[in-house]
Amino acid sequence: MLTFKIKRFNELSLQELYKLLQLRSEVFVVEQNCVYQDVDGKDEKALHVLGFFEDELVAYTRLFDKGYYFEEASIGRVVVSEKVRAKKFGHELMKVSIATVEQEFKTSEITISAQEYLKKFYETHQFEQTSEMYLEDDIPHIQMKRK
Known part of the structure; x- marks a missing residue:
């Protein structure tokens, strides 16, 4: 089971910031062999969800209020370390992220830009595909919404 910390950018310690960027x-x-600008200037506006397993950061998302990234609130940079993926921590991470959006941003409407191969994973969290496939950093993505 993961232990979660939810923090605004200015609440992150230098160590936490380093670990999440790492x-x-x-x-x-x-892992995905994709050269892109991860440090995109948006982290300062996000709420950060950090998931720890045995005191190591192994899962992470960043959350945005409605109107910042999409018209609806959004969850992005959904990531689980390869070394713990077999533990299915992604589901825990999404449940906490969705609950945090609902609590902090007072909405249940969430839009994500999902890697296409993860469509079924997001569907288990009540997201529905709302766009055709598009390339983002040469990786097939789809937009999905949860109401």
Whole structure:
């Protein structure tokens, strides 16, 4: 089971910031072999969900209020370290992220830009595909919404 911390950007310790950027880079840049600008200037506006297993950061999302990233609230940079994926922590991470959006942003409407191969995963969390496939950093994505 994961232990979660939910923090605004200015509440993150330097160590937490370093670890979350390291995890995102480990998965999105190295594992997925995708060169892109992860540090995109949006982290300061996000609410950060950090999931720890045995005191190690292994899961993460960033959340945005409605009107910032999409018209609805959004969840992005959904990432779970490869070394713990077999534990299915992604489902825990999404449940906490959705609950945090509902609590902090007072909405249940959430839009995500999902990697297409994860469509079924997001559908288990009541997201529905709302766009055709598009390329984002040369990776097939779809927009999905939860109401």
